[in-house]
Protein backbone atom coordinates (compact mmCIF):
# COMPACT_ATOMS: atom_id res chain seq x y z
CA UNK A 1 0.00 0.00 0.00
CA UNK A 2 1.32 3.48 -0.73
CA UNK A 3 2.15 5.40 2.45
CA UNK A 4 0.66 8.84 3.17
CA UNK A 5 2.92 11.54 1.74
CA UNK A 6 5.42 12.62 4.40
CA UNK A 7 4.75 16.34 3.96
CA UNK A 8 1.13 15.84 5.14
CA UNK A 9 2.26 14.44 8.49
CA UNK A 10 3.21 16.70 11.30
CA UNK A 11 3.95 15.42 14.78
CA UNK A 12 7.32 16.75 15.85
CA UNK A 13 6.85 18.81 19.02
CA UNK A 14 10.01 20.89 18.63
CA UNK A 15 9.08 21.94 15.12
CA UNK A 16 5.58 22.89 16.23
CA UNK A 17 7.06 25.24 18.82
CA UNK A 18 9.25 26.78 16.16
CA UNK A 19 6.34 27.18 13.75
CA UNK A 20 4.15 28.76 16.42
CA UNK A 21 6.87 31.24 17.22
CA UNK A 22 7.20 32.01 13.51
CA UNK A 23 3.44 32.70 13.37
CA UNK A 24 3.65 34.81 16.54
CA UNK A 25 6.42 36.89 15.04
CA UNK A 26 3.88 38.26 12.55
CA UNK A 27 2.93 40.61 15.40
CA UNK A 28 6.39 42.19 15.40
CA UNK A 29 5.80 45.08 13.05
CA UNK A 30 2.25 45.76 14.11
CA UNK A 31 3.25 48.03 16.93
CA UNK A 32 5.03 50.82 15.13
CA UNK A 33 6.03 49.65 11.69
CA UNK A 34 4.67 50.88 8.41
CA UNK A 35 0.92 50.45 7.92
CA UNK A 36 0.93 50.74 4.16
CA UNK A 37 2.15 47.88 1.99
CA UNK A 38 5.89 48.19 1.46
CA UNK A 39 5.81 46.78 -2.06
CA UNK A 40 4.25 48.39 -5.10
CA UNK A 41 1.40 46.58 -6.87
CA UNK A 42 3.90 45.46 -9.48
CA UNK A 43 6.32 44.12 -6.85
CA UNK A 44 3.48 42.16 -5.24
CA UNK A 45 2.55 40.60 -8.60
CA UNK A 46 6.19 39.84 -9.42
CA UNK A 47 6.94 38.24 -6.07
CA UNK A 48 3.83 36.09 -6.16
CA UNK A 49 4.27 35.00 -9.74
CA UNK A 50 7.86 33.99 -8.91
CA UNK A 51 6.55 31.27 -6.56
CA UNK A 52 7.15 27.90 -8.21
CA UNK A 53 4.41 25.44 -7.23
CA UNK A 54 6.02 22.65 -9.23
CA UNK A 55 8.74 22.42 -6.56
CA UNK A 56 7.35 21.79 -3.04
CA UNK A 57 9.47 23.23 -0.22
CA UNK A 58 9.69 22.43 3.52
CA UNK A 59 6.90 23.76 5.71
CA UNK A 60 8.98 26.26 7.69
CA UNK A 61 10.21 27.79 4.42
CA UNK A 62 6.70 27.91 2.95
CA UNK A 63 5.44 29.60 6.10
CA UNK A 64 8.27 32.10 5.98
CA UNK A 65 7.55 32.77 2.30
CA UNK A 66 3.81 33.33 2.85
CA UNK A 67 4.40 35.54 5.89
CA UNK A 68 6.93 37.57 3.92
CA UNK A 69 4.50 38.12 1.03
CA UNK A 70 1.79 39.27 3.44
CA UNK A 71 4.20 41.39 5.46
CA UNK A 72 5.34 43.35 2.40
CA UNK A 73 2.27 43.27 0.18
CA UNK A 74 -0.71 43.80 2.52
CA UNK A 75 -2.01 46.87 4.27
CA UNK A 76 -1.35 46.18 7.96
CA UNK A 77 -4.96 46.72 8.87
CA UNK A 78 -4.46 44.89 12.17
CA UNK A 79 -1.70 47.20 13.37
CA UNK A 80 -1.67 49.82 16.12
CA UNK A 81 -1.68 52.79 13.77
CA UNK A 82 -4.37 51.58 11.41
CA UNK A 83 -7.28 53.77 12.49
CA UNK A 84 -9.25 53.33 9.30
CA UNK A 85 -11.09 50.05 9.72
CA UNK A 86 -12.83 47.89 12.30
CA UNK A 87 -10.16 45.18 11.78
CA UNK A 88 -8.74 44.36 15.18
CA UNK A 89 -5.30 43.05 15.99
CA UNK A 90 -6.21 39.40 16.55
CA UNK A 91 -5.55 38.56 20.19
CA UNK A 92 -3.28 35.55 20.70
CA UNK A 93 -5.76 33.49 22.79
CA UNK A 94 -8.24 33.70 19.91
CA UNK A 95 -5.55 32.86 17.34
CA UNK A 96 -4.40 29.84 19.35
CA UNK A 97 -8.01 28.71 19.74
CA UNK A 98 -8.46 29.01 16.00
CA UNK A 99 -5.38 26.91 15.34
CA UNK A 100 -6.74 24.27 17.72
CA UNK A 101 -10.08 24.33 15.87
CA UNK A 102 -8.20 23.88 12.59
CA UNK A 103 -6.14 20.96 13.89
CA UNK A 104 -8.97 19.04 15.58
CA UNK A 105 -11.31 20.14 12.78
CA UNK A 106 -14.58 19.11 14.47
CA UNK A 107 -17.58 19.03 12.15
CA UNK A 108 -19.92 21.06 14.30
CA UNK A 109 -22.85 21.03 11.91
CA UNK A 110 -24.02 17.87 13.64
CA UNK A 111 -24.21 17.84 17.42
CA UNK A 112 -23.63 14.12 17.82
CA UNK A 113 -20.40 14.36 15.78
CA UNK A 114 -18.83 17.03 17.98
CA UNK A 115 -20.81 17.07 21.15
CA UNK A 116 -18.26 18.98 23.22
CA UNK A 117 -17.45 21.56 20.55
CA UNK A 118 -21.12 22.20 19.78
CA UNK A 119 -21.92 22.55 23.48
CA UNK A 120 -19.00 24.97 23.91
CA UNK A 121 -20.18 26.99 20.90
CA UNK A 122 -23.75 27.05 22.22
CA UNK A 123 -22.53 28.09 25.68
CA UNK A 124 -20.93 31.22 24.22
CA UNK A 125 -23.93 31.87 21.97
CA UNK A 126 -26.32 31.48 24.92
CA UNK A 127 -24.21 33.91 26.93
CA UNK A 128 -24.65 36.48 24.14
CA UNK A 129 -28.42 35.85 24.08
CA UNK A 130 -28.73 36.37 27.83
CA UNK A 131 -26.82 39.63 27.64
CA UNK A 132 -29.33 40.78 25.03
CA UNK A 133 -32.24 39.83 27.26
CA UNK A 134 -33.19 36.97 24.93
CA UNK A 135 -33.42 34.27 27.59
CA UNK A 136 -35.43 31.92 25.38
CA UNK A 137 -33.59 32.95 22.23
CA UNK A 138 -30.89 31.39 20.16
CA UNK A 139 -27.65 32.62 18.64
CA UNK A 140 -25.07 31.19 16.32
CA UNK A 141 -21.82 32.20 14.72
CA UNK A 142 -21.73 33.40 11.12
CA UNK A 143 -18.99 34.30 8.66
CA UNK A 144 -19.53 37.95 9.61
CA UNK A 145 -22.04 40.74 10.03
CA UNK A 146 -23.35 40.41 6.50
CA UNK A 147 -24.34 36.76 6.92
CA UNK A 148 -25.82 37.60 10.33
CA UNK A 149 -27.92 40.38 8.80
CA UNK A 150 -28.98 38.08 5.97
CA UNK A 151 -30.14 35.51 8.50
CA UNK A 152 -32.22 38.20 10.17
CA UNK A 153 -33.84 39.05 6.82
CA UNK A 154 -34.71 35.41 6.17
CA UNK A 155 -36.16 35.02 9.68
CA UNK A 156 -38.20 38.19 9.19
CA UNK A 157 -39.56 36.93 5.85
CA UNK A 158 -40.59 33.65 7.48
CA UNK A 159 -42.32 35.55 10.21
CA UNK A 160 -44.11 37.75 7.67
CA UNK A 161 -45.53 34.79 5.76
CA UNK A 162 -45.57 31.08 6.53
CA UNK A 163 -45.77 30.55 2.75
CA UNK A 164 -42.30 32.10 2.31
CA UNK A 165 -40.64 28.75 3.08
CA UNK A 166 -42.38 27.10 0.14
CA UNK A 167 -42.80 29.93 -2.33
CA UNK A 168 -40.08 32.45 -1.49
CA UNK A 169 -40.88 36.05 -2.30
CA UNK A 170 -43.71 34.86 -4.56
CA UNK A 171 -45.62 34.30 -1.31
CA UNK A 172 -46.19 38.05 -1.08
CA UNK A 173 -48.80 39.79 -3.19
CA UNK A 174 -46.91 43.09 -2.72
CA UNK A 175 -43.16 43.86 -2.74
CA UNK A 176 -41.73 42.97 0.70
CA UNK A 177 -39.70 45.94 1.95
CA UNK A 178 -37.16 46.46 4.70
CA UNK A 179 -36.19 49.76 6.31
CA UNK A 180 -32.66 50.89 7.16
CA UNK A 181 -31.13 54.32 7.52
CA UNK A 182 -29.34 55.98 4.63
CA UNK A 183 -26.18 55.65 6.75
CA UNK A 184 -26.55 51.90 7.40
CA UNK A 185 -24.09 49.30 6.11
CA UNK A 186 -25.14 48.72 2.53
CA UNK A 187 -24.60 45.01 2.62
CA UNK A 188 -28.39 45.30 2.96
CA UNK A 189 -28.53 45.91 -0.80
CA UNK A 190 -26.49 42.78 -1.48
CA UNK A 191 -28.68 40.80 0.87
CA UNK A 192 -31.83 42.03 -0.85
CA UNK A 193 -30.44 40.97 -4.22
CA UNK A 194 -29.22 37.60 -2.95
CA UNK A 195 -32.49 36.73 -1.20
CA UNK A 196 -34.53 37.44 -4.32
CA UNK A 197 -36.12 40.56 -2.81
CA UNK A 198 -34.31 42.85 -5.21
CA UNK A 199 -32.47 46.05 -4.35
CA UNK A 200 -35.71 48.09 -4.53
CA UNK A 201 -36.89 46.28 -1.39
CA UNK A 202 -34.33 48.21 0.65
CA UNK A 203 -35.94 51.47 1.71
CA UNK A 204 -33.33 53.99 2.81
CA UNK A 205 -34.77 56.18 5.53
CA UNK A 206 -33.25 59.68 5.69
CA UNK A 207 -31.20 60.70 8.69
CA UNK A 208 -31.75 63.73 10.91
CA UNK A 209 -28.55 65.51 9.90
CA UNK A 210 -26.48 63.68 12.51
CA UNK A 211 -26.21 60.25 10.88
CA UNK A 212 -29.13 58.79 12.87
CA UNK A 213 -32.28 57.39 11.35
CA UNK A 214 -35.20 59.81 11.35
CA UNK A 215 -37.79 57.83 13.32
CA UNK A 216 -40.64 60.07 12.27
CA UNK A 217 -39.59 59.73 8.66
CA UNK A 218 -39.44 55.96 9.15
CA UNK A 219 -43.03 55.81 10.41
CA UNK A 220 -44.25 58.02 7.58
CA UNK A 221 -42.36 56.03 4.93
CA UNK A 222 -43.84 52.74 6.13
CA UNK A 223 -47.34 54.22 6.12
CA UNK A 224 -46.87 55.62 2.58
CA UNK A 225 -45.34 52.40 1.32
CA UNK A 226 -48.30 50.38 2.50
CA UNK A 227 -50.45 52.51 0.15
CA UNK A 228 -48.11 52.09 -2.79
CA UNK A 229 -47.45 48.42 -3.39
CA UNK A 230 -44.99 47.56 -0.63
CA UNK A 231 -45.34 45.04 2.16
CA UNK A 232 -43.09 46.26 5.01
CA UNK A 233 -41.67 43.26 6.89
CA UNK A 234 -38.60 44.49 8.76
CA UNK A 235 -36.91 47.49 10.34
CA UNK A 236 -33.14 47.25 10.88
CA UNK A 237 -31.76 49.98 13.10
CA UNK A 238 -28.01 50.43 13.35
CA UNK A 239 -26.29 50.71 16.70
CA UNK A 240 -22.94 52.15 15.64
CA UNK A 241 -23.04 53.05 11.95
CA UNK A 242 -20.06 52.01 9.87
CA UNK A 243 -19.08 55.53 8.91
CA UNK A 244 -19.57 57.66 12.00
CA UNK A 245 -20.74 55.13 14.60
CA UNK A 246 -23.99 56.90 15.20
CA UNK A 247 -26.75 55.11 17.06
CA UNK A 248 -30.22 55.11 15.54
CA UNK A 249 -33.08 55.90 17.96
CA UNK A 250 -33.46 52.28 19.05
CA UNK A 251 -36.54 52.68 21.26
CA UNK A 252 -38.45 54.77 18.73
CA UNK A 253 -37.64 52.27 15.95
CA UNK A 254 -38.81 49.44 18.19
CA UNK A 255 -42.12 51.17 18.82
CA UNK A 256 -42.71 51.65 15.10
CA UNK A 257 -41.88 47.98 14.44
CA UNK A 258 -44.23 46.90 17.25
CA UNK A 259 -47.06 49.14 16.05
CA UNK A 260 -46.66 47.74 12.54
CA UNK A 261 -46.21 44.18 13.81
CA UNK A 262 -42.98 43.70 11.83
CA UNK A 263 -39.58 42.23 12.69
CA UNK A 264 -37.18 44.53 14.50
CA UNK A 265 -33.46 43.96 13.98
CA UNK A 266 -30.53 45.87 15.46
CA UNK A 267 -27.26 45.77 13.55
CA UNK A 268 -24.61 46.28 16.24
CA UNK A 269 -21.78 44.70 14.28
CA UNK A 270 -19.08 46.78 15.92
CA UNK A 271 -20.62 48.43 19.00
CA UNK A 272 -22.41 45.28 20.17
CA UNK A 273 -19.12 44.17 21.74
CA UNK A 274 -20.06 46.44 24.63
CA UNK A 275 -22.50 43.80 25.90
CA UNK A 276 -19.42 42.47 27.66
CA UNK A 277 -18.94 45.73 29.57
CA UNK A 278 -21.53 46.16 32.31
CA UNK A 279 -20.43 49.76 32.86
CA UNK A 280 -21.30 50.77 29.29
CA UNK A 281 -24.59 48.97 28.65
CA UNK A 282 -26.35 52.34 28.70
CA UNK A 283 -24.76 53.09 25.34
CA UNK A 284 -26.67 50.17 23.83
CA UNK A 285 -29.98 51.09 25.47
CA UNK A 286 -32.85 49.78 23.38
CA UNK A 287 -30.92 46.85 21.91
CA UNK A 288 -32.79 44.59 24.32
CA UNK A 289 -36.06 45.34 22.49
CA UNK A 290 -34.85 43.78 19.23
CA UNK A 291 -36.15 40.55 17.74
CA UNK A 292 -32.66 39.91 16.41
CA UNK A 293 -29.20 41.42 16.81
CA UNK A 294 -25.97 41.25 14.82
CA UNK A 295 -22.62 41.44 16.62
CA UNK A 296 -19.25 40.81 14.98
CA UNK A 297 -16.76 39.13 17.30
CA UNK A 298 -14.15 39.85 14.62
CA UNK A 299 -14.44 43.59 15.14
CA UNK A 300 -14.17 44.97 18.67
CA UNK A 301 -13.81 41.61 20.42
CA UNK A 302 -10.35 41.13 18.88
CA UNK A 303 -10.83 37.72 17.30
CA UNK A 304 -9.71 36.92 13.76
CA UNK A 305 -12.10 37.21 10.81
CA UNK A 306 -14.67 35.92 10.10
CA UNK A 307 -16.69 35.51 13.20
CA UNK A 308 -20.06 37.20 13.32
CA UNK A 309 -22.97 36.38 15.60
CA UNK A 310 -26.71 36.50 14.98
CA UNK A 311 -28.92 36.38 18.05
CA UNK A 312 -32.65 35.82 17.71
CA UNK A 313 -35.43 36.14 20.25
CA UNK A 314 -37.65 33.53 18.60
CA UNK A 315 -35.61 30.53 17.42
CA UNK A 316 -38.36 29.12 15.21
CA UNK A 317 -38.31 31.46 12.20
CA UNK A 318 -34.68 31.03 11.20
CA UNK A 319 -34.78 27.32 12.00
CA UNK A 320 -37.73 26.94 9.61
CA UNK A 321 -35.99 28.70 6.77
CA UNK A 322 -32.91 26.47 6.87
CA UNK A 323 -34.65 23.20 7.66
CA UNK A 324 -33.99 20.27 5.29
CA UNK A 325 -33.94 16.46 5.46
CA UNK A 326 -31.37 14.18 3.83
CA UNK A 327 -30.51 10.51 4.06
CA UNK A 328 -26.82 11.22 4.43
CA UNK A 329 -27.06 13.40 7.53
CA UNK A 330 -28.13 12.25 10.99
CA UNK A 331 -31.68 13.06 11.95
CA UNK A 332 -30.93 14.50 15.37
CA UNK A 333 -33.12 16.48 17.70
CA UNK A 334 -33.86 19.11 15.07
CA UNK A 335 -31.25 21.45 16.53
CA UNK A 336 -28.22 20.48 14.46
CA UNK A 337 -26.55 23.56 13.02
CA UNK A 338 -26.83 22.27 9.45
CA UNK A 339 -30.63 22.59 9.65
CA UNK A 340 -30.87 25.72 11.81
CA UNK A 341 -28.30 27.97 10.13
CA UNK A 342 -27.19 29.05 6.69
CA UNK A 343 -23.94 27.09 6.64
CA UNK A 344 -23.62 23.34 6.25
CA UNK A 345 -20.09 22.26 7.15
CA UNK A 346 -19.10 24.58 9.97
CA UNK A 347 -15.85 25.69 11.47
CA UNK A 348 -15.78 25.92 15.28
CA UNK A 349 -15.78 29.74 15.27
CA UNK A 350 -17.03 30.09 18.83
CA UNK A 351 -13.73 28.72 20.16
CA UNK A 352 -12.11 32.08 19.41
CA UNK A 353 -14.48 33.91 21.73
CA UNK A 354 -14.45 31.05 24.23
CA UNK A 355 -10.67 31.39 24.50
CA UNK A 356 -10.90 35.16 24.87
CA UNK A 357 -13.49 34.92 27.63
CA UNK A 358 -11.38 32.27 29.42
CA UNK A 359 -8.09 34.16 29.17
CA UNK A 360 -8.98 37.85 28.88
CA UNK A 361 -12.42 37.71 30.45
CA UNK A 362 -15.02 40.41 30.64
CA UNK A 363 -12.71 42.52 32.82
CA UNK A 364 -10.08 42.38 30.09
CA UNK A 365 -12.61 43.54 27.53
CA UNK A 366 -13.62 46.39 29.83
CA UNK A 367 -9.96 47.44 30.04
CA UNK A 368 -9.74 47.37 26.24
CA UNK A 369 -12.83 49.55 25.91
CA UNK A 370 -11.50 51.95 28.58
CA UNK A 371 -8.34 52.30 26.52
CA UNK A 372 -10.23 52.96 23.28
CA UNK A 373 -12.67 55.46 24.77
CA UNK A 374 -9.75 57.32 26.35
CA UNK A 375 -7.81 57.41 23.06
CA UNK A 376 -10.81 58.81 21.18
CA UNK A 377 -11.46 61.38 23.92
CA UNK A 378 -7.85 62.46 23.67
CA UNK A 379 -8.05 62.84 19.89
CA UNK A 380 -11.31 64.81 20.23
CA UNK A 381 -9.46 67.33 22.40
CA UNK A 382 -6.44 67.51 20.06
CA UNK A 383 -8.20 67.97 16.71
CA UNK A 384 -9.73 71.42 17.35
CA UNK A 385 -6.40 72.73 18.67
CA UNK A 386 -4.95 72.31 15.18
CA UNK A 387 -7.92 73.52 13.15
CA UNK A 388 -9.71 70.23 12.49
CA UNK A 389 -13.43 70.04 13.16
CA UNK A 390 -15.18 66.98 14.55
CA UNK A 391 -18.43 66.38 12.65
CA UNK A 392 -20.12 63.54 14.52
CA UNK A 393 -21.52 63.31 18.02
CA UNK A 394 -21.08 59.59 18.53
CA UNK A 395 -20.52 58.54 22.14
CA UNK A 396 -18.37 55.72 20.75
CA UNK A 397 -14.68 55.87 19.82
CA UNK A 398 -15.21 56.74 16.15
CA UNK A 399 -14.52 60.29 15.02
CA UNK A 400 -15.23 61.86 11.67
CA UNK A 401 -13.65 65.23 11.03
CA UNK A 402 -12.36 67.57 8.38
CA UNK A 403 -9.94 70.42 7.89
CA UNK A 404 -11.45 73.79 8.67
CA UNK A 405 -8.21 75.75 8.79
CA UNK A 406 -7.67 75.61 5.02
CA UNK A 407 -10.80 73.72 3.94
CA UNK A 408 -8.67 71.05 2.30
CA UNK A 409 -10.27 68.12 0.56
CA UNK A 410 -10.49 65.13 2.94
CA UNK A 411 -9.59 62.63 0.23
CA UNK A 412 -6.40 64.56 -0.59
CA UNK A 413 -5.43 64.55 3.08
CA UNK A 414 -6.16 60.83 3.42
CA UNK A 415 -4.07 60.16 0.29
CA UNK A 416 -1.17 62.24 1.59
CA UNK A 417 -1.23 60.50 4.98
CA UNK A 418 -1.40 57.17 3.17
CA UNK A 419 1.54 58.10 0.92
CA UNK A 420 3.80 58.24 3.97
CA UNK A 421 2.45 54.89 5.05
CA UNK A 422 3.17 55.14 8.78
CA UNK A 423 -0.40 55.64 9.90
CA UNK A 424 -3.76 55.06 8.26
CA UNK A 425 -7.26 56.49 8.52
CA UNK A 426 -10.40 56.30 6.44
CA UNK A 427 -12.44 58.71 4.36
CA UNK A 428 -16.22 58.59 4.19
CA UNK A 429 -19.17 60.75 3.25
CA UNK A 430 -21.07 61.93 6.29
CA UNK A 431 -24.21 64.02 5.99
CA UNK A 432 -23.20 65.38 2.60
CA UNK A 433 -19.65 66.17 3.67
CA UNK A 434 -16.44 64.37 2.75
CA UNK A 435 -14.71 63.59 6.05
CA UNK A 436 -11.77 61.72 7.49
CA UNK A 437 -12.64 58.78 9.70
CA UNK A 438 -10.85 57.53 12.82
CA UNK A 439 -11.76 54.39 14.78
CA UNK A 440 -9.90 52.36 17.38
CA UNK A 441 -10.05 48.60 17.26
CA UNK A 442 -6.50 47.46 18.01
CA UNK A 443 -5.45 46.72 21.59
CA UNK A 444 -1.95 47.84 20.59
CA UNK A 445 -2.86 51.51 20.03
CA UNK A 446 -1.57 54.01 22.58
CA UNK A 447 -1.64 57.75 23.21
CA UNK A 448 1.70 57.99 21.39
CA UNK A 449 -0.01 56.58 18.30
CA UNK A 450 -2.66 59.30 18.50
CA UNK A 451 0.10 61.92 18.72
CA UNK A 452 1.70 60.25 15.73
CA UNK A 453 -1.58 60.48 13.83
CA UNK A 454 -2.04 64.14 14.77
CA UNK A 455 1.45 64.86 13.54
CA UNK A 456 0.84 62.99 10.27
CA UNK A 457 -2.37 64.98 9.69
CA UNK A 458 -0.71 68.33 10.32
CA UNK A 459 2.25 67.36 8.14
CA UNK A 460 -0.08 66.32 5.32
CA UNK A 461 -1.83 69.67 5.54
CA UNK A 462 1.46 71.56 5.44
CA UNK A 463 2.54 69.63 2.36
CA UNK A 464 -0.76 70.25 0.60
CA UNK A 465 -0.73 73.99 1.31
CA UNK A 466 2.87 74.61 0.30
Ligand SMILES: Cc1ncc(COP(=O)(O)O)c(C=O)c1O
Nearest residue numbers: 144145146185241242267269296
Ligand atom coordinates in the same frame (compact mmCIF):
# COMPACT_ATOMS: atom_id res chain seq x y z
C1 LIG B 1 -22.76 48.20 11.06
C2 LIG B 1 -22.18 47.11 10.18
N1 LIG B 1 -22.96 46.12 9.76
C3 LIG B 1 -22.49 45.13 8.99
C4 LIG B 1 -21.18 45.10 8.60
C5 LIG B 1 -20.69 43.99 7.71
O1 LIG B 1 -19.99 43.08 8.50
P1 LIG B 1 -18.98 42.03 7.86
O2 LIG B 1 -17.94 42.81 7.16
O3 LIG B 1 -18.49 41.28 9.06
O4 LIG B 1 -19.77 41.15 6.96
C6 LIG B 1 -20.31 46.12 9.02
C7 LIG B 1 -18.90 46.13 8.62
O5 LIG B 1 -18.15 47.01 8.91
C8 LIG B 1 -20.82 47.15 9.84
O6 LIG B 1 -20.05 48.17 10.26
